[in-house]
Amino acid sequence: MQLIVNIKDENLARKIIKLLNIFQDEGIEIIKKEESRKEWSDEYVQEHWREIGMNTHSADIDDDEYLYEAAWEYYSEKHSD
Amino acid sequence: MKLLGSITVKNILIDLNILLDYYENARRKKYPDSIEAFDYLKYHNFAFVSSSSIDNFEFIKYATLSKAYPSLNRKQKLTIVHNFIKEFLTFFKIAKTPSYLEIDYDDIEDSQLIASAKAIDALVLTRDEKMLNKYPDMTISPKEFLKTSKKKKPKIDFANLKKQHFRYYPEIEKSTDTVYNHSRFIMGPEIQELEENLCSFTKAKYAIACSSGTDALLLAMMALDIKPDDEVITTPFTFIATAETIALLGAKPVFVDIDEKTYNIDASKIEKAVTPKTKAIISVSLYGQPSDLDEINAIAKKYNLFHIIDGAQSFGATYKGQAEVHHCDIYTTSFFPAKPLGCYGDGGAILTNSDELAQKIRMLRVHGQNKRYSHKYIGLGARLDTIQAAILNVKLNHYKEDFAKRNEVAKRYSELLRNKKDIILPTIKLDRTTPWAQYSIRIKNRDEVQTKLKDAGIPTAVHYPKPLHLQECFAYLGNKEGDFPVAEKISQEIMSLPMNPDLSEEEIEYIIFKIKEFIINIIK
Numbered sequence: 365m366q367l368i369v370n371i372k373d374e375n376l377a378r379k380i381i382k383l384l385n386i387f388q389d390e391g392i393e394i395i396k397k398e399e400s401r402k403e404w405s406d407e408y409v410q411e412h413w414r415e416i417g418m419n420t421h422s423a424d425i426d427d428d429e430y431l432y433e434a435a436w437e438y439y440s441e442k443h444s445d
Numbered sequence: 446m447k448l449l450g451s452i453t454v455k456n457i458l459i460d461l462n463i464l465l466d467y468y469e470n471a472r473r474k475k476y477p478d479s480i481e482a483f484d485y486l487k488y489h490n491f492a493f494v495s496s497s498s499i500d501n502f503e504f505i506k507y508a509t510l511s512k513a514y515p516s517l518n519r520k521q522k523l524t525i526v527h528n529f530i531k532e533f534l535t536f537f538k539i540a541k542t543p544s545y546l547e548i549d550y551d552d553i554e555d556s557q558l559i560a561s562a563k564a565i566d567a568l569v570l571t572r573d574e575k576m577l578n579k580y581p582d583m584t585i586s587p588k589e590f591l592k593t594s595k596k597k598k599p600k601i602d603f604a605n606l607k608k609q610h611f612r613y614y615p616e617i618e619k620s621t622d623t624v625y626n627h628s629r630f631i632m633g634p635e636i637q638e639l640e641e642n643l644c645s646f647t648k649a650k651y652a653i654a655c656s657s658g659t660d661a662l663l664l665a666m667m668a669l670d671i672k673p674d675d676e677v678i679t680t681p682f683t684f685i686a687t688a689e690t691i692a693l694l695g696a697k698p699v700f701v702d703i704d705e706k707t708y709n710i711d712a713s714k715i716e717k718a719v720t721p722k723t724k725a726i727i728s729v730s731l732y733g734q735p736s737d738l739d740e741i742n743a744i745a746k747k748y749n750l751f752h753i754i755d756g757a758q759s760f761g762a763t764y765k766g767q768a769e770v771h772h773c774d775i776y777t778t779s780f781f782p783a784k785p786l787g788c789y790g791d792g793g794a795i796l797t798n799s800d801e802l803a804q805k806i807r808m809l810r811v812h813g814q815n816k817r818y819s820h821k822y823i824g825l826g827a828r829l830d831t832i833q834a835a836i837l838n839v840k841l842n843h844y845k846e847d848f849a850k851r852n853e854v855a856k857r858y859s860e861l862l863r864n865k866k867d868i869i870l871p872t873i874k875l876d877r878t879t880p881w882a883q884y885s886i887r888i889k890n891r892d893e894v895q896t897k898l899k900d901a902g903i904p905t906a907v908h909y910p911k912p913l914h915l916q917e918c919f920a921y922l923g924n925k926e927g928d929f930p931v932a933e934k935i936s937q938e939i940m941s942l943p944m945n946p947d948l949s950e951e952e953i954e955y956i957i958f959k960i961k962e963f964i965i966n967i968i969k
Binding site: 373374375376403404406409410413414416417418419420421422431433434435437438439441442 | 465468469470471472501503504505506507508509510511512513514515516517518519520521524525526528529
């Protein structure tokens, strides 16, 4: 059986690929990986910002460690410019 | 019992977790109460987000975007995050962290949020269990919030100044901060700005801001040189200040009965009250409606009298298409907080088109001084505080909207109460407009209806229960019961309903439903 799926979330896609690779020995074979969007255009983001932004996965924000990580990521990227 | 049955009593400060629930599909499914509460608050003008939550939202949303879409660049991620922030800031206002913040070092973020909530008299809407347990009197969960908001019995506020304040909160904060920063608390630049704005609004030549509506009347009469033994004709159906200021100057208030429809001075009865001692007529635009100004001006002209309009309740009203200032020598008004245009304490203004009177009133306002420490007249210390002018400048900028909303409320009251034979509705003459300082109906068994309405959570007021000629302080004038029968009759029947620009259709319908219910039961 061949199964073709469309995964919008790149992070989730990577996880699923990793998971599928675990079952390589059981005969699961990834035939084709097609990255639909390597580069996002500014126009596309401007037009689809809500759709893109709504499909994130955050931890519950009461998790202080997560807050710390998020802040770290935000500020390190900010100062790397 | 945090809300005492009414969510409208408190503001709501939305915690970060609710914002994130709303703006992420996975969390929307998991926390539907957050979504429903957020959607409810979008359309009810009393929700805030803390300034500290905005940057937390920014970096959390940014980080989740980085994880979900590693190939988005920084600019693109910021575009997305900032669009979300811009969107929720169209629904909610920002609450600052106040300077009297008591930091709890166990959780600085929570203590900031609680301090912000205290500053705006809000409950924090949160799912954070730790916070809900630690601050039970300052927090509310989405589930509890929704339960409370669906309760049917609204708690109605008569003038709802709090709601009005929070409607203009960011502008008022900015405007008052400017005053704190320049610290010119007496006659600061906001006073002149207000006077210019008042002139622009009314097309008056001069506006002089002063310390209260009462002082405005006093200054007006001092400018007209009203002296002991002069007589000033006015209505007995008004707030005490109108006649009190006449008496304070040693002059004699001469009352003339009122018109049964408008409750303003009956112009057809004024001429009989004119004597050689009469110096002026003070007409009062009761509840906001101008009196019969043409008729009054004709009498004033015939007998060479001044005409002052006491417009304490009528700022913004028009007579034959013009502001009232254009139909008298001096127009005075009040910015008492509950007035249609109110400040946050006492305040007032005098408007006139006369160069001479304006100049004199400006001097009288500051102890009669024409230059520093040189006093031409005996005057008063009757300046408006700069901070009040700063607030009024903001509110005046929105006054046309408020004026329209008050008229809309009055229209709905009239539509819903029309044809009830036991209720007499207010009559506004076709050639004038009113800001509806009060929406006052006449009703038999008023006191009983008032008590029943109070029990149903509906505040009412009586403007005014005793005409001035029957007040003890005016006993020396020698008037007695029966002298002004219309005023006496109206004072027994009149009752003002809640009136403010924030009354909702639901609240109006509830008020009217209850009035009708009580009338059927009481008046038979």
